[in-house]
Amino acid sequence: MRVPKQMKMVLDYTCQHECEHCYNPGRAGSAAPTVISSPSTVRRIIAECGSYGVTNMNFTGGEPLLHRDLLFAGLRASHEWNMYPSVNTSLIALQEGDIDVFQEVNIVGLNVSMPHHRKEEFNRITRSNNYDRFMDRLNLCKKRDQVVTVNTVVSKNTWQDTYDAGKFLHEEFELLNFGASPVYPTCAEHADLMLESGQIEKVYDMLLQLKEDFGMNIGTFRAVVPCFSSTPEKYIEFTRGCGMVRTELTVLANGEVKACDAFPMRYGNMLQTPLDELLDSTAPFLPYENGELFKAFPSECEPCVEKLHCRGGCRIEALVVNGSIDAPNPYFTQPLTERLFTEYVELPDLGVGLLNVSIPEKQTGQTDSGIPLYEGCDRDLFSEEELALLHLLQLEKQKNHPVDANKFRLKHRLRDDLLRAFLSKLSDNALIARP
Numbered sequence: 001m002r003v004p005k006q007m008k009m010v011l012d013y014t015c016q017h018e019c020e021h022c023y024n025p026g027r028a029g030s031a032a033p034t035v036i037s038s039p040s041t042v043r044r045i046i047a048e049c050g051s052y053g054v055t056n057m058n059f060t061g062g063e064p065l066l067h068r069d070l071l072f073a074g075l076r077a078s079h080e081w082n083m084y085p086s087v088n089t090s091l092i093a094l095q096e097g098d099i100d101v102f103q104e105v106n107i108v109g110l111n112v113s114m115p116h117h118r119k120e121e122f123n124r125i126t127r128s129n130n131y132d133r134f135m136d137r138l139n140l141c142k143k144r145d146q147v148v149t150v151n152t153v154v155s156k157n158t159w160q161d162t163y164d165a166g167k168f169l170h171e172e173f174e175l176l177n178f179g180a181s182p183v184y185p186t187c188a189e190h191a192d193l194m195l196e197s198g199q200i201e202k203v204y205d206m207l208l209q210l211k212e213d214f215g216m217n218i219g220t221f222r223a224v225v226p227c228f229s230s231t232p233e234k235y236i237e238f239t240r241g242c243g244m245v246r247t248e249l250t251v252l253a254n255g256e257v258k259a260c261d262a263f264p265m266r267y268g269n270m271l272q273t274p275l276d277e278l279l280d281s282t283a284p285f286l287p288y289e290n291g292e293l294f295k296a297f298p299s300e301c302e303p304c305v306e307k308l309h310c311r312g313g314c315r316i317e318a319l320v321v322n323g324s325i326d327a328p329n330p331y332f333t334q335p336l337t338e339r340l341f342t343e344y345v346e347l348p349d350l351g352v353g354l355l356n357v358s359i360p361e362k363q364t365g366q367t368d369s370g371i372p373l374y375e376g377c378d379r380d381l382f383s384e385e386e387l388a389l390l391h392l393l394q395l396e397k398q399k400n401h402p403v404d405a406n407k408f409r410l411k412h413r414l415r416d417d418l419l420r421a422f423l424s425k426l427s428d429n430a431l432i433a434r435p
Contacts, residue, residue, distance in 0.1 A: 003052040003275055008250045008261050009045070010035065011070045013062040016092045017126035019115055021153045021193055023186040023262040024062065037253035039073035044271065045255055046074060050081035052275055056108070058086045060261060065093035070253055072101055079105040086111060091137040092130050099144045108409070110148045111221075112138070116158060117165040125158075142173050149177035151221050153184075154203055155193035163206035170214045180207055181222040185320050185330070186262045194321075197228045197331055204235045225313035226306060226340055228331040236340055241311040249279075263316055296325045304335035355405050355423070355432045357397040359390060381429065389422055 012035045013024050049057065057078045064071045064087055071087070078085040086109035087102070102110060114134065115125040122131040141148050152158075152165050162180045169175040182200050183193045195203070207218040219238065226232040226239040250261040255271035257278050258264075268278045301312045312318075313329030321330040360375040367373065371387050374394065382390060392412060396403045409419045426432040 003049075003054065003279065004249045005054055006056040006058070006248045007049055007054050008058045008060050008248065009042070009074060009253060010250060010258075010261055011037070011042075011059060011061050011064050011067045011074075011253045014066050015061060015063045015090065016066075016130060017063075017090055017115075017128055019126055019153070021115075021125070021155055021183045021190065023184045023190075035253050037070055039069050041255065041271070042070050042074045042253055043077045045251060045253070046077035046081060046083075048270055048275060049251070050083065054081075055083055056086070057083045058088065058109075058111075060088040063090055063093060065089055065095075065098060067253075068098070074253075075101060075105045075107070084108040088113065090130075091134055091141075094137045094140065096140060096144070099141070099146050102146060103144075106407070110141070110146060112141075112148045112150045114138075114150050114152050114165070114169075116152065116161065117168045118161070121158065121161075138173055147177070148175070149179060149217075150175060151179040151181055153182075153222075154180050154195065155183040156195055156199070157193070159195055159199050159203050162203050163209060166207070166210040166216060166218070167214070170210075170216060176215070177217045178207075178210065179219045179221055181220045182224065184222050184262060184314075184317070186316050187320060191321070194330070197333075200224060200331075201229055201235070204238050207238075224331045225310055225329050227304070227310075227333045227336055230333075232336065232340055239310075239340070241309050242314050244315065260316065298326055298328045298332070300328045300332065301335060303337075305339050306336050309340075354402045356402045357393055358431050358433070359394045359397065359426075361394075376429075377431070382425075386422060386425070390426075393426075 013033055015022075015024075046057065057074070059071055059074055061067075075085050075087075085105055085107050087107060088111045090113050114122075116122040119131040122134070123129055138148070138150075140146075150169055152162070154162055159180075159182075165180070166178045169178055180203050182195045182203065183190060185191060185194050204220075207220075210216045211218045223238055223240045226236070229235055232239065244260040244263070248260075250258040251270060252258070252266075255269040256266045257268060257270050257275070258266055270278060296312075296315050297307070298312045298318065301307050301310070304310065313332065315325045317331075318327040318329050319325045322328060359377060362375040363372045364375050364378070365373045367379070367384055367387060371384065372391050372394075373379070373387065374390060377387070377390055379387065389412075393403065393408065396408055405419065405423065423432060
């Protein structure tokens with residue numbers, strides 16, 4: 001079985017916060033299991049992943065910055081293997097020297113968790129007094145030009161504050177990258193925090209308003225199934241299928257492999273058993289091949305025209321809320337009968353990296369706003385926003401070929417998932433390819 005190109009590495013489950021919504025072990029005051037590892041073990045895991053062609057490595061926890069020896073070893077090893085590393089962090093442990101390392105390895109993302117933008121709610125949710133420290137560290141990132149994406153988990157108690165949180169971050173820190181993610185129900189305690197479908201719609205509406213008002217790059221780290229809304233086309237940019245096993249895998253810093261970082265079951269150790277053999281034991285989450293769906297796919301979703309994109313939604317949510325891994329997702333309403341993603345082609349092997357750009361040099365005109373049009377790249381094929389990206393990509397091509405798509409994303413502050421969709425369309429039309 002093919003190893004996914006994207007992986008997460010959990011360094012440990014220790015964290016300075018005890019957030020009520022956290023899906024990791026150790027949440028809300030329970031004892032966090034310890035992952036015993038060493039820098040040499042982390043480097044060995046990275047090398048094994050690199051040998052299988054893994055291109056993206058996300059370091060997470062717990063709090064990765066509580067284990068700098070492991071984190072820095074992983075970041076540098078990932079960089080040596082030409083991977084694109086990213087880090088999830090609460091920022092509380094951040095030191096200025098950490099940013100030196102982040103910029104040394106050119107991380108593709110510093111993904112920052114902000115439980116709330118108001119002090120009293122931040123401290124309540126995290127069961128800490130870390131609000132002032134968080135804001136100070138966020139300001140340090142701004143001073144050091146460290147690009148970050150801030151994500152806030154929204155629950156039934158906090159979803160109304162989504163717009164105010166984004167506005168606050170933009171006005172106080174000139175932040176452009178902001179996401180709001182509905183709480184992830186991975187245990188019974190989360191049931192009272194879950195949003196209703198209508199509330200999720202309002203959260204996404206607020207994100208769209210932030211994009212319109214401030215030009216922010218908005219998104220969500222936890223997408224729901226597209227059929228949650230009666231107008232799914234309105235929220236298409238927030239919709240993606242579950243990538244568990246198929247496009248993403250989790251490994252602990254000791255080599256143990258999980259299908260998803262939120263799923264408790266472990267399938268063996270990649271330092272003892274080849275990773276591709278371990279994947280054979282991840283049933284019933286084996287991905288579909290040649291149009292066949294994985295074994296835990298809910299039968300209720302079979303008639304849906306977008307089942308290969310959505311993949312039935314999160315299976316952990318189905319297990320927690322509806323009692324079975326092959327039950328419908330809690331936000332499922334009915335199978336879709338009209339296609340939503342006619343222009344999106346998932347290319348996990350493409351990822352973000354070096355690209356040969358084949359956009360023709362010849363210009364055939366320009367849009368009303370002055371964006372150049374290139375031969376074979378007209379408005380029937382690309383939106384005006386995509387035409388602007390085409391032009392920027394053409395300029396990068398003229399300076400350096402092949403183009404580093406990751407640096408392109410950072411330079412223009414593009415969301416990773418939107419860049420991937422854009423690159424997929426370019427590849428589908430033979431306008432880019434990997435060297």
